[in-house]
Amino acid sequence: MTQTLTLRRPDDWHLHLRDGAMLEAVLPETARHFARAIIMPNLVPPVVTGAQAASYRDRILAALPDGMGFEPLMTLYLTEDTDPDDVAAAAQSGLVKAVKLYPAGATTNSASGVRDFDKVRAVLERMAEIGLPLCVHGEVTDTEIDIFDREAVFIDRVLDPIRRATPGLRVVMEHITTADGVNYVMANDEGLGATITAHHLVINRNHILVGGIKPHYYCLPVAKREDHRLALVDAATGGDARFFLGTDSAPHTDANKESACGCAGCFTATNCMSVLAEVFESRNALDRLEGFAALHGPAFYRLPVNDETITLTKGDPVVYPDHIDSGEGPVTVFDPGFPLHWRVA
Ligand SMILES: NC(=O)N[C@@H](CC(=O)O)C(=O)O
Ligand SMILES: [Zn+2]
Numbered sequence: 001m002t003q004t005l006t007l008r009r010p011d012d013w014h015l016h017l018r019d020g021a022m023l024e025a026v027l028p029e030t031a032r033h034f035a036r037a038i039i040m041p042n043l044v045p046p047v048v049t050g051a052q053a054a055s056y057r058d059r060i061l062a063a064l065p066d067g068m069g070f071e072p073l074m075t076l077y078l079t080e081d082t083d084p085d086d087v088a089a090a091a092q093s094g095l096v097k098a099v100k101l102y103p104a105g106a107t108t109n110s111a112s113g114v115r116d117f118d119k120v121r122a123v124l125e126r127m128a129e130i131g132l133p134l135c136v137h138g139e140v141t142d143t144e145i146d147i148f149d150r151e152a153v154f155i156d157r158v159l160d161p162i163r164r165a166t167p168g169l170r171v172v173m174e175h176i177t178t179a180d181g182v183n184y185v186m187a188n189d190e191g192l193g194a195t196i197t198a199h200h201l202v203i204n205r206n207h208i209l210v211g212g213i214k215p216h217y218y219c220l221p222v223a224k225r226e227d228h229r230l231a232l233v234d235a236a237t238g239g240d241a242r243f244f245l246g247t248d249s250a251p252h253t254d255a256n257k258e259s260a261c262g263c264a265g266c267f268t269a270t271n272c273m274s275v276l277a278e279v280f281e282s283r284n285a286l287d288r289l290e291g292f293a294a295l296h297g298p299a300f301y302r303l304p305v306n307d308e309t310i311t312l313t314k315g316d317p318v319v320y321p322d323h324i325d326s327g328e329g330p331v332t333v334f335d336p337g338f339p340l341h342w343r344v345a
């Protein structure tokens with residue numbers, strides 16, 4: 001008898017769609033499975049104003065193939081010049097669902113991010129007033145801090161002080177990679193959540209570095225040691241509503257990944273639901289996959305859950321393309337390193 005699993009159609013609470021030819025290539029990979037996604041604003045130039053978010057949203061909808069239903073949930077890229085009134089207007093119109101904080105220099109296209117947190121205080125206070133979530137790339141950028149410690153240090157030096165200084169600010173710690181991130185979420189009850197990617201549930205730093213360097217496993221925050229991965233699996237499969245799926249599917253062409261200075265990002269949109277089903281099954285937690293992928297995110301963002309469902313079936317190993325063509329060159333699809341048996345019907 002085939003095993004099947006039906007859940008509400010999932011959402012992706014952290015997604016990079018890029019623009020132009022790349023957007024056209026990757027959007028169907030997400031829209032095939034997901035009803036909605038929080039769209040990251042780190043384009044070049046970044047999506048800073050409400051007007052820029054409206055026009056990016058139009059470009060996404062124009063790139064959506066006929067017959068596919070998908071709702072992009074827009075975000076604004078926080079800069080030191082961001083205007084609190086523009087943020088509030090974009091939120092009140094329903095266009096924008098969150099503001100994204102990149103510490104300057106922390107990751108791909110973060111040069112316009114924040115250096116001096118005092119300069120964004122007024123925006124954060126307005127967001128706290130209106131309940132608009134702040135999505136945070138949580139890594140310090142100080143050159144003397146080891147890259148494997150940058151998330152933990154960010155929590156102590158930046159995130160906790162910001163949250164204390166801005167009561168009521170609702171925060172999503174994006175793509176957490178450490179037990180420190182998990183523990184910080186668990187130790188705080190109000191207005192704090194975290195997204196977890198599919199790839200950080202299955203790779204640790206050995207996958208990147210043992211037996212030759214594997215650029216397609218390099219993303220930021222970089223995967224940590226195995227005990228951190230296990231803490232993430234506990235959090236994702238444990239049923240706690242403060243943890244939800246944000247794939248951080250982040251396409252870069254192979255030429256830009258397989259380079260002397262390769263870009264950070266794993267492209268997981270194509271097979272992330274299959275990867276997640278394997279992870280949840282390994283913990284006897286398939287009944288909690290719906291919470292992680294379809295219920296906890298809408299609860300945090302105060303949005304309705306999706307009405308439609310998807311069905312996963314278990315069978316012979318799933319065959320998926322090893323890359324997709326982007327118009328700018330091939331983009332390698334994330335390889336979890338083990339066969340996937342669950343497919344979305
Ligand atoms: N995660 C990544 O490694 N890369 C993301 C940026 C980000 O989410 O930090 C990208 O835009 O490529
Ligand atoms: Zn990030």
Ligand SMILES: [Zn+2]
Nearest residue numbers: 016040248250
């Ligand atoms: Zn990202």
